[in-house]
Amino acid sequence: MNAHDERGTTMTGVDPSRLDDQQLMKELETIHRTRHDTLLYGSNDALRAHNERMAQLEGEYLRRNPRRPVAPGRTREGARERTASDSATPTASGT
DSSP: OOTTOOTTSOOOSSOGGGSOHHHHHHHHHHHHHHHHHHHHHSOHHHHHHHHHHHHHHHHHHHHHOTTOOOOGGGSHHHHHHHHHHHHHSOOOOOO
């Protein structure tokens, strides 16, 4: 049995904790790029494996970067501000 063959689990690839930062980012970019096709065209098993692997990689990224920068517009408060400013914008009336 090799390091990638873990019978009884659906894990594929290297344990994310063993990847260096550059390798982790490359894995994250790849899995995000393939997400849409897996969702639309993958079998249930493929989607399940993709979900598990994505969660592992993202979890490792978050563990390493607990204070990552967060864009204000990507928070609840920021979204509320966008919504409030959108509704405050006058709309053209047909009358």
